[in-house]
Amino acid sequence: MSYIEPADFVGKMVDAGEAKAFMSTRDTVIRAYMAGAILALAAAFAVTITVQTGEALLGAVLFPVGFCMLYLLGFDLLTGVFTLVPLAWLDRRPGVTWRALLRNWGLVFAGNFLGAFTVAVMMAIIVTMGFSMDPNEVGQKLGEIGVSRTVGYADHGAAGMLTLFVRGVLCNWMVSTGVVAAMMSTSVSGKVIAMWMPIMLFFYMGFEHSIVNMFLFPSGLLLGGDFSIGDYLIWNEIPTVIGNLIGGLTFVGLTLYATHARTATPRPRPVAETPELEASEPAADSEPVATRA
Template sequence: MSYIKPTDFVQTMIDAGEAKTKTSTGDLLLRGTMAGIILSLAVVVAITAIVQTGVGLVGALVFPVGFCILSLMGFDLVTGAFGLAPLAKFDNRPGVSWASIFRCWGLIGLGNLIGSLIVAYLVAISLTMNFSIDPNAVAQKFIAVSTARTVGFENLGMDGWITCFIRAIFCNLMVCLGVIGGMTSRSVAGKVAAMWLPIFIFFALVFEHTVVNMFLFPLGMILGADFGIATWLNFNLIPTILGNIVGGVVFATIPLYLTHRKNTAPVNVASEVKAKNEAFSEEVLNAK
């Protein structure tokens, strides 16, 4: 069977978290950059589908294609690292510290931002014929969406900030379940199906995703949206990052760890042999 049981894939989650904290700087940056590029293009596909059909659900149906591609290629989103990397620390893996976790988050996040900004600028060129014509219908949609989710939150003050934070929690619950979904099957088809479902939910419900927002809002500003970097950071990116951390760790990975990890503790063969030998020696002595 291609399905992998929770007691097995939770072990994979911990191993993956440990591996991410010990990956080289160059690899984390490169994998993060490529993930940012692919996910940004998936956003363009989704927004284009929404504009062409007038149905938001269609965009949600096609958006997961980018997540599936980058996951199968072994690229990294910081949102997935938010959930997986701390597991290695909770499991007391040697060499894993909070400093190594923050390093992992920072480098992957920087790579995601670099990739997102590259695609944002190039897509802006594509949508405006190298800035020679007015933004087309797809570009106008990007402007409207980015404005609503920055200025719209800013106009509500703290209520808007909290709303963004809560949406980000729900987002990374789904995104981390998507990451984990790829670990629940041995077949490509099974992995894609398991990843597609939670990513569809997050996009359909318009939750806030750190890497998507690294692309969406810079693109909006390049195309002429009426808000600045400070508004984007204070009323979207910062609460989104914080909410994604909470959603990934508290709601997605920790519950799986707590309920299934106790059944997956690795066997220390040397200790087990030593204990059996000691028990045998004691039996021999007692017999004498």
């Protein structure tokens, strides 16, 4: 069977976290760059579908194609390493220190941003015919998203910030579930199906994903969205990153590790009392009865 039991794939999660902590700077940045670029293309694809068909659900159903591609190719998203690398530290893998963990997170963040920003520039060129005309419908939608998900939160003050943070938490709960789901199967089809479901859910629900936002908001700024870089950082990216970290690590990484790797001491089973059977000895005065033929 292609299904892998939780106790086994949690071990794979820890091994993956250890490997990422020791990965070279070059490989980490390249893999993160490609992950950010592919996910940005998937976001552009989903927005285009939504605009052209008027069906947001259809865009959400097809968005996971990018996520599946990047993970099958072995690329890394910040949301994934938020969940996996700390497990190697908790498991006390030799050499996995806080410094190694923060180094990995920093390099993946930088690579994801560069990849997503590259696609943002490319898409801005496409939707404005090389900046020679006003943005088309897709470009206008990208600008609207940037405004509604920065200034829109700011208009509600602390309540808006809380909503943004919770959406970040819920997002990486689902995204990290998708990351782990890829380890539940040994077949490509099994991996894709398992990844597809939580990614579709997060996108349709409008949860906040830090790497998707690295594409959406720079795109909005390039296309004349009515918000600033400060709005983007304070009223989206920074709270989203924190929410993504807490959501993925708390609801996926730590829960699975605690209950399948470092399980609690099992409760001893009660021993059933069995009455001793006393062998009955023949009486001293009893004699065997002879049977005559």
